[in-house]
Amino acid sequence: xxxxxxxxxxxxxxxxxxxxxxxxxxxxxxxxxxxxxxxxxxxxxxxxxxxxxxxxxxxxxxxxxxxxxxxxxxxxxxxxxxxxxxxxxxxxxxxxxxxxxxxxxxxxxxxxxxxxxxxxxxxxxxxxxxxxxxxxxxxxxxxxxxxxxxxxxxxxxxxxxxxxxxxxxxxxxxxxxxxxxxxxxxxxxxxxxxxxxxxxxxxxxxxxxxxxxxxxxxxxxxxxxxxxxxxxxxxxxxxxxxxxxxxxxxxxxxxxxxxxxxxxxxxxxxxxxxxxxxxxxxxxxxxxxxxxxxxxxxxxxxxxxxxxxxxxxxxxxxxxxxxxxxxxxxxxxxxxxxxxxxxxxxxxxxxxxxxxxxxxxxxxxxxxxxxxxxxxxxxxxxxxxxxxxxxxxxxxxxxxxxxxxxxxxxxxxxxxxxxxxxxxxxxxxxxxxxxxxxxxxxxxxxxxxx
Amino acid sequence: xxxxxxxxxxxxxxxxxxxxxxxxxxxxxxxxxxxxxxxxxxxxxxxxxxxxxxxxxxxxxxxxxxxxxxxxxxxxxxxxxxxxxxxxxxxxxxxxxxxxxxxxxxxxxxxxxxxxxxxxxxxxxxxxxxxxxxxxxxxxxxxxxxxxxxxxxxxxxxxxxxxxxxxxxxxxxxxxxxxxxxxxxxxxxxxxxxxxxxxxxxxxxxxxxxxxxxxxxxxxxxxxxxxxxxxxxxxxxxxxxxxxxxxxxxxxxxxxxxxxxxxxxxxxxxxxxxxxxxxxxxxxxxxxxxxxxx
Numbered sequence: 001x002x003x004x005x006x007x008x009x010x011x012x013x014x015x016x017x018x019x020x021x022x023x024x025x026x027x028x029x030x031x032x033x034x035x036x037x038x039x040x041x042x043x044x045x046x047x048x049x050x051x052x053x054x055x056x057x058x059x060x061x062x063x064x065x066x067x068x069x070x071x072x073x074x075x076x077x078x079x080x081x082x083x084x085x086x087x088x089x090x091x092x093x094x095x096x097x098x099x100x101x102x103x104x105x106x107x108x109x110x111x112x113x114x115x116x117x118x119x120x121x122x123x124x125x126x127x128x129x130x131x132x133x134x135x136x137x138x139x140x141x142x143x144x145x146x147x148x149x150x151x152x153x154x155x156x157x158x159x160x161x162x163x164x165x166x167x168x169x170x171x172x173x174x175x176x177x178x179x180x181x182x183x184x185x186x187x188x189x190x191x192x193x194x195x196x197x198x199x200x201x202x203x204x205x206x207x208x209x210x211x212x213x214x215x216x217x218x219x220x221x222x223x224x225x226x227x228x229x230x231x232x233x234x235x236x237x238x239x240x241x242x243x244x245x246x247x248x249x250x251x252x253x254x255x256x257x258x259x260x261x262x263x264x265x266x267x268x269x270x271x272x273x274x275x276x277x278x279x280x281x282x283x284x285x286x287x288x289x290x291x292x293x294x295x296x297x298x299x300x301x302x303x304x305x306x307x308x309x310x311x312x313x314x315x316x317x318x319x320x321x322x323x324x325x326x327x328x329x330x331x332x333x334x335x336x337x338x339x340x341x342x343x344x345x346x347x348x349x350x351x352x353x354x355x356x357x358x359x360x361x362x363x364x365x366x367x368x369x370x371x372x373x374x375x376x377x378x379x380x381x382x383x384x385x386x387x388x389x390x391x392x393x394x395x396x397x398x399x400x401x402x403x404x405x406x407x408x409x410x411x412x413x414x415x416x417x418x419x420x421x422x423x424x425x426x427x428x429x430x431x432x433x434x435x436x437x438x439x440x441x442x443x444x445x446x447x448x449x450x
Numbered sequence: 451x452x453x454x455x456x457x458x459x460x461x462x463x464x465x466x467x468x469x470x471x472x473x474x475x476x477x478x479x480x481x482x483x484x485x486x487x488x489x490x491x492x493x494x495x496x497x498x499x500x501x502x503x504x505x506x507x508x509x510x511x512x513x514x515x516x517x518x519x520x521x522x523x524x525x526x527x528x529x530x531x532x533x534x535x536x537x538x539x540x541x542x543x544x545x546x547x548x549x550x551x552x553x554x555x556x557x558x559x560x561x562x563x564x565x566x567x568x569x570x571x572x573x574x575x576x577x578x579x580x581x582x583x584x585x586x587x588x589x590x591x592x593x594x595x596x597x598x599x600x601x602x603x604x605x606x607x608x609x610x611x612x613x614x615x616x617x618x619x620x621x622x623x624x625x626x627x628x629x630x631x632x633x634x635x636x637x638x639x640x641x642x643x644x645x646x647x648x649x650x651x652x653x654x655x656x657x658x659x660x661x662x663x664x665x666x667x668x669x670x671x672x673x674x675x676x677x678x679x680x681x682x683x684x685x686x687x688x689x690x691x692x693x694x695x696x697x698x699x700x701x702x703x704x705x706x707x708x709x710x711x712x713x714x715x716x717x718x719x720x721x722x723x724x725x726x727x728x729x730x731x732x733x734x735x736x737x738x739x740x741x742x743x744x
Contacts (some may be wrong), residue, residue, distance in 0.1 A: 081496070
């Protein structure tokens with residue numbers, strides 16, 4: 001009996017494998033897409049995948065959330081080492097340098113070309129495209145979910161101190177925070193100083209002021225780049241933030257303490273926050289009834305020629321070692337995501353901004369930015385396109401930047417706890433960050449960034 | 451005449467041992483060997499290649515002030531949390547053993563904390579100890595600025611120690627109670643008849659008789675405080691503020707998985723392994739002498 005059963009099983013398996021080897025008609029080619037978003041955003045991605053699968057019948061994308069960006073990269077690396085990698089994976093902005101040196105990807109521009117898709121790369125907002133492009137301008141990955149940092153301000157509170165406009169310079173911010181404090185507001189501005197806030201406090205600030213984070217054009221020109229934030233305008237910024245914190249104008253808000261800064265703003269506890277445009281929807285949904293608020297570009301110091309802010313978010317990478325059929329599917333999927341209609345769907349359901357000019361124009365012509373819940377999000381595009389990206393404001397291309405961000409959090413906490421002076425803290429940040437960069441360089445001997 | 455049960459051929463014995471040996475090899479020696487190999491090389495995370503660097507990874511770790519800070523933090527954490535968890539559990543077990551009213555209830559309830567997963571209890575304690583929203587918010591109202599684990603490293607360390615001890619009180623309690631109940635009643639009754647009080651009986655009879663259990667729990671608690679603290683640190687403080695709670699096991703995780711520095715993390719775990727082995731040897735050599743096995 002068992003022998004007969006086994007025989008049948010073997011026959012069935014054999015038949016199955018031949019069926020797999022020769023794709024039958026009407027049987028879509030499946031490929032995997034791993035992403036790092038969770039909760040509401042993961043549901044939007046699932047809908048996006050379903051829309052793609054419904055839009056044609058040759059390919060079927062299987063979308064799996066890995067929880068967060070870090071886990072997605074870790075799991076993908078583990079899967080790649082075991083030869084079980086997904087075809088498409090979402091990698092966050094700061095993972096770009098690591099991906100470029102991995103040798104584990106298929107360049108996105110080549111993929112599209114090979115499969116007959118014509119993508120107009122000049123259609124991408126330059127501030128977004130250059131963050132992910134090589135130093136020669138080739139697109140190795142596709143920008144996906146993108147955002148930038150904005151200042152959220154409470155119009156009601158500012159009306160009390162006779163202001164109807166958001167402050168444009170940090171000098172004005174200082175005066176307004178003082179006035180808010182005097183008007184009885186306990187928390188004029190909220191910040192947090194963990195690794196995550198490196199993005200708006202250090203990276204965006206440096207770009208807006210055209211100040212480098214690291215030598216070699218923020219790492220674009222070589223792995224021997226080293227940090228230099230301890231001798232730029234950033235030092236003055238941290239000094240001011242600390243001064244305002246000591247004067248009670250700035251409060252630290254984080255989830256560990258009870259309320260994060262977005263909640264603190266939405267409930268009306270704190271009057272100014274600096275965070276991603278991606279939180280625009282959250283604030284709108286959770287705000288105190290009747291509260292009037294708006295977003296503005298991040299302030300700069302007086303006399304600064306404002307540059308473009310940096311894009312944050314993630315891009316889609318296609319990994320190597322997959323079959324031609326899977327690559328065809330991946331190319332179709334990327335082409336679908338590139339479509340302006342998908343941009344409208346994506347931005348309507350999330351707080352992310354469109355990544356192409358045609359997507360932005362399509363949304364504008366649909367009246368997206370005129371209506372209440374989405375009004376104001378166009379400020380993000382203004383901020384991203386404030387100038388043509390310079391050698392320094394096109395992005396940050398540093399190895400193991402996640403660890404440098406962690407070091408940023410550590411040193412900011414030491415500074416705000418009065419353990420070290422501002423200069424000492426930033427010097428240590430540079431020293432420890434350089435050790436991380438040096439180690440990254442040693443791990444890839446003889447390799448250069450594309 | 452002595453009866454001996456032996457196998458005729460040594461191969462049968464080996465055959466019986468093989469399944470166990472395979473398990474140990476696959477799940478212990480092989481990964482451990484791999485970790486040793488990684489610690490002596492620089493691994494590219496995507497597996498593109500590696501370079502032999504000898505002991506360079508160990509040298510750079512041991513020259514790093516942050517790493518020594520991490521060792522100090524782990525030692526402080528291990529010492530205080532083990533002490534707290536054991537003393538509290540000992541007192542609770544002694545009281546329960548005295549059959550005070552409702553002791554049957556404590557016996558059941560006190561075991562529960564050990565059954566809770568570390569991240570879940572960390573989440574609960576994060577809320578309880580949050581300076582603006584939880585229980586400590588009340589204390590902060592009375593003494594403003596008294597409790598601030600977001601910036602004060604000592605407060606953050608206290609938070610994770612409280613959470614860890616709370617969990618291990620339950621574990622220790624089970625063993626202490628069992629040890630107390632194994633002491634013959636007649637000994638205690640005899641002492642009572644001779645007129646010794648509760649405290650006296652505890653120090654002269656019960657305590658010496660449970661030293662084997664105390665020793666066992668000491669070894670387990672210290673070892674676990676190095677390893678089982680991960681979930682609590684990850685949820686409650688993520689190693690902050692300013693590395694104050696960056697325990698060795700958490701640093702291994704963040705360097706290895708977040709920083710993709712597999713070689714550095716492998717070297718750190720080798721050091722951690724030797725540290726735990728060394729601590730255990732010290733305990734067996736110097737503390738076990740004071741233990742009286744019956």
